[in-house]
Amino acid sequence: MTENNGDREQVARVRAAVADGAQEFLAGLVEWLRIPSISGDPANAKDVRRSAEHLATVLRDTGFPTVEVWETPGLPAVFADWPSDDEGAPTVVVYGHHDVQPVTPLELWEHPPFEPTVVADRLFARGAADDKGQVFFHTLGVTAHLAATGRTSPAVNLKLVVEGEEESGSPHFADLLRRHADRLACDVVVVSDSGMWSRDTPTVCTGMRGMTDGQVDFRGPAGDVHSGSFGGAIRNPLTEIARVLAGMHDADGHVTIDGFYDGVVELSDDERALIAKLPYDEAGWLVNARSSTAYGEKGFTTLERVWARPTAELNGIWGGYTGAGHKTIVPSQAHAKFSFRLVAGQDPLDIQAKFRNWLARAVPDGIEWDVTFYGDGVRPCLTPLDHPALAAVTRAMSAAFETEILYTREGGSGPEADLQDVLDAPVVFLGVSLPDDGWHAPNEKVEIPLLHKGAEAAAHLWADLARSLRQ
Numbered sequence: 057m058t059e060n061n062g063d064r065e066q067v068a069r070v071r072a073a074v075a076d077g078a079q080e081f082l083a084g085l086v087e088w089l090r091i092p093s094i095s096g097d098p099a100n101a102k103d104v105r106r107s108a109e110h111l112a113t114v115l116r117d118t119g120f121p122t123v124e125v126w127e128t129p130g131l132p133a134v135f136a137d138w139p140s141d142d143e144g145a146p147t148v149v150v151y152g153h154h155d156v157q158p159v160t161p162l163e164l165w166e167h168p169p170f171e172p173t174v175v176a177d178r179l180f181a182r183g184a185a186d187d188k189g190q191v192f193f194h195t196l197g198v199t200a201h202l203a204a205t206g207r208t209s210p211a212v213n214l215k216l217v218v219e220g221e222e223e224s225g226s227p228h229f230a231d232l233l234r235r236h237a238d239r240l241a242c243d244v245v246v247v248s249d250s251g252m253w254s255r256d257t258p259t260v261c262t263g264m265r266g267m268t269d270g271q272v273d274f275r276g277p278a279g280d281v282h283s284g285s286f287g288g289a290i291r292n293p294l295t296e297i298a299r300v301l302a303g304m305h306d307a308d309g310h311v312t313i314d315g316f317y318d319g320v321v322e323l324s325d326d327e328r329a330l331i332a333k334l335p336y337d338e339a340g341w342l343v344n345a346r347s348s349t350a351y352g353e354k355g356f357t358t359l360e361r362v363w364a365r366p367t368a369e370l371n372g373i374w375g376g377y378t379g380a381g382h383k384t385i386v387p388s389q390a391h392a393k394f395s396f397r398l399v400a401g402q403d404p405l406d407i408q409a410k411f412r413n414w415l416a417r418a419v420p421d422g423i424e425w426d427v428t429f430y431g432d433g434v435r436p437c438l439t440p441l442d443h444p445a446l447a448a449v450t451r452a453m454s455a456a457f458e459t460e461i462l463y464t465r466e467g468g469s470g471p472e473a474d475l476q477d478v479l480d481a482p483v484v485f486l487g488v489s490l491p492d493d494g495w496h497a498p499n500e501k502v503e504i505p506l507l508h509k510g511a512e513a514a515a516h517l518w519a520d521l522a523r524s525l526r527q
Contacts, residue, residue, distance in 0.1 A: 073200035095155035152191035153222035197514025211522035250487030268433030269395035291422035363465035404433025435473030
């Protein structure tokens with residue numbers, strides 16, 4: 057945002073409007089957080105529906121003239137539409153989700169997860185950061201946008217789609233997007249389901265990795281046999297699964313699956329320089345990683361590895377006898393769970409085929425094997441650094457935080473690629489959560505002042521996109 061009196065006055069007006077609505081905003085968020093919308097537990101299906109209906113009521117009260125609860129074969133999503141009065145205004149879709157993770161183990165929560173508790177400037181509850189708090193700041197943001205500009209409608213055609221199954225892998229979301237693609241047609245998608253580097257270093261996320269995962273099964277003898285009588289003379293499926301899967305990496309940490317890196321979009325020098333600008337503390341990062349030493353693909357920094365490089369991981373391995381004492385057998389079966397994190401230029405179905413082909417060559421005679429994939433996987437998502445929508449988000453965040461905005465990526469995965477592909481629109485991220493907010497963990501919380509900053513950024517963003525996407 058250009059530094060001039062008009063901009064400073066606009067920043068002040070937005071901030072004042074957010075402050076005026078802050079108390080009502082917090083009360084409304086607390087009410088929504090009381091609903092235990094755990095999508096992964098069928099026992100909470102009615103609560104997920106109640107969450108959707110509650111949000112629909114809030115959005116109508118905010119001023120959205122069209123609000124609908126969209127059904128899926130699973131759990132419902134919420135759609136809202138507020139057209140701009142300005143002819144030719146660009147269209148923006150905001151994405152988030154209203155379902156939440158399970159709360160076990162309950163004994164580790166300092167406050168009941170669905171009895172929202174404010175301690176100083178922190179709001180503790182399941183969903184406070186992921187993702188109800190970050191969806192809800194858009195209600196305050198659009199209200200502040202109208203108050204600060206004197207408008208009666210947003211400067212953009214503003215739409216929201218808030219799904220109810222993100223924490224369950226978004227199994228029906230792509231079909232939902234395809235079914236309503238005409239209603240969701242847009243110039244840009246804004247995702248508010250991400251975070252920042254820290255309180256003192258506000259950032260914008262520019263990409264998320266994709267993923268595919270599954271299970272490998274090895275079978276040797278038709279049943280467990282005595283290791284003294286048969287050990288060393290037949291294939292041991294536990295030994296072989298360990299040997300084969302250990303071969304997925306070479307000594308430099310590179311994945312050895314044939315063609316695994318085909319098409320990978322490599323980091324540019326500018327992107328590596330932007331990552332290097334972040335105040336990264338490896339000792340602190342290792343504390344969060346619960347590890348003593350960083351390790352990974354040779355030739356890349358730790359942040360580059362977790363944000364911009366694909367991975368192959370074993371998530372679990374088992375077979376044979378694991379009880380007390382000893383049972384000297386050659387087990388009949390062995391199993392392993394695996395996952396691949398993918399980056400721009402990779403496709404989950406292509407990686408599945410390459411892994412299957414690699415296994416076909418790597419598994420020795422005497423072992424029967426199979427691999428099962430859990431669905432079609434999630435595609436990666438990347439925002440070009442030179443896209444005008446990213447520049448608009450950066451200016452909006454800078455206006456809210458009054459400091460330079462840096463860039464990050466995230467190593468996790470979500471439905472952003474479906475939004476990008478089905479709607480044929482770029483995806484940008486507007487999130488204000490912190491690394492210590494405890495997503496998916498006991499004592500999840502959000503910093504209330506940062507939710508206000510998110511609302512300020514949204515209020516600035518709609519006016520900025522109305523200008524920048526018309527140019």
